[in-house]
Amino acid sequence: MKKMKIMSVVGARPNFMKIAPFAHELVKHPDQFEHFLVHTGQHYDKAMSHSFFESLNIPHPDVDLGIGSGSHAEQVGRTMIEFEKVLLEQKPDWVVVVGDVNATCACSITAKKHHIKVAHIEAGLRSFDLHMPEEINRMVTDSICDLLLTPDEFANENLRREGHAESQIKFVGNIMIDTLEANRNQAAELDLNEIIQRNLIPPDVSGQASEVSTDFRSPVSDLCENSFTVLTMHRPSNVDSKETLESLVRLLIDKVSIEMPLVWSVHPRTKKNLQRFGLWDEVMQCANIILINPVGYHEMLKLNMSAKIMLTDSGGLQEESCVLGTPCITMRESTERPVTLVEHGGVSELTGSDPEGILVAFKQFLNFDRRGHFPRLWDGGTAKRIVNALRDAGC
Structure with a gap:
């Protein structure tokens, strides 16, 4: 049986907490998945990047694109140029992006132009504020993805209103809570x-x-x-x-x-x-x-x-x-x-x-009693559901 080759992408600090449980879950299935981790280097300072890989036991990136700082256009443009080289060399079956940083949008577009399937972890989140660059990244990414992996029911409804097929939407829960737990x-x-x-x-x-x-x-x-x-x-x-x-x-x-x-x-x-x-x-x-x-x-x-x-x-x-x-x-x-x-x-x-x-x-x-609130599927099992969704989607 052919292994599914998954290329996942991280670019900035918020991504690291989200990719950790996904990477750990893939390791449990070495006969089914090959994982290739790309760090675009949007957060290039060691205190903002490498220490998180160490503390969360994330595998060392297979490649670091070293994009660094710059305007949004500069980061997106440089990321697309460098990421394309990795895509052509590695030829993954799926590219998995997380969150809403510039790398999320840039790598999704690049992968789709090469007819590679894309899955988005944290799909469907909307602030409805187009002044936020992250909102543009979310909307563009979701518009071209093959698999939309959502964290909550609000995200599901957002995607339905935008006309996405029900078969694309997979409600998996919040992967950040996997890391927290x-x-x-x-x-x-x-x-x-x-x-x-x-x-x-x-x-x-x-x-x-x-x-x-x-x-x-x-x-x-x-x-x-x-x-x-x-x-x-x-x-x-x-x-x-x-x-x-x-x-x-x-x-x-x-x-x-x-x-x-x-x-x-x-x-x-x-x-x-x-x-x-x-x-x-x-x-x-x-x-x-x-x-x-x-x-x-x-x-x-x-x-x-x-x-x-x-x-x-x-x-x-x-x-x-x-x-x-x-x-x-x-x-x-x-x-x-x-x-x-x-x-x-x-x-x-x-x-x-x-x-x-x-x-x-x-x-x-000041007078509020601490009480945890656990939305549906915020239970620590999101990474497992994501891997199952990718397995079901196939190559």
Whole structure:
């Protein structure tokens, strides 16, 4: 029996958590599948990429295209050129893409132009916001895919409304939850304050970040579980405008951090703009705000498990908060994950960038009892269902 050759593609940090359980499931069937993993290199910094492969035990990529940074057009164009070379050499039966990054769209188009079947993990997600480049990537990818692997019922309905054949749509659940459940115990064993200390951004005279000194202690030490807020923020709508970012910083300093300590995992884009807009020193000097560098998967999972409230514009953290039961303030105007919202049984509130809306949600969540919400098929078995769907679809 001929093995099915599957080429899967990852490009950026959110993809890594999604490809890990899929890769692990394929390994269980060596007589049926041959797996070739392509890393496009959209996230090229070791802290944002290779450490995730190691911590999640993802097989080393068979090829790294090394695309690097650039505009959306530059990344998509370079990815298509380099990925085509790999396709022509390897000749896979299926290309499997995940999520909504530029690599997802670029590799789908390239594969289809060579008449290679494409499957999309996380198909059908829609924010209905065409200002988001990720939304364009989702729509283009789904429009040409042969197999649409969906995470929830909302995604199924979106695809049906767009006219996709029922035979193409396979409801498999959320693969991010496979990763969460496989790593929950390991994350729980981590020491909360060791994570803070190891990743702390200490001040120096120039106001820039420097290496963590072993004798520098956090301004708030010995955090207790369920007694602090975690913040991540990286989207252009929140951090690229001085007016918006400044209003959010005022909220964090004057309102949020007054209630409880705030642990802020600072994305490189956000840090750059805080410094550019002259806000970095003020944030650094706030006694109840703890600035830390971007952390690994297990460390962020521990922070999420331990936090009283999650404040984020990350879709992945929105999903994880739903299952963990951490009240989540989602700083976006729309979401492609409505299943996580309070009105649908979840624990997330959409607030956009409006400080008043964020503060209202924050105060409401101060008295919110933690409760996990598990949408249908968010059960840790998604990777197995995906592999079964590919097997059924055949070469």
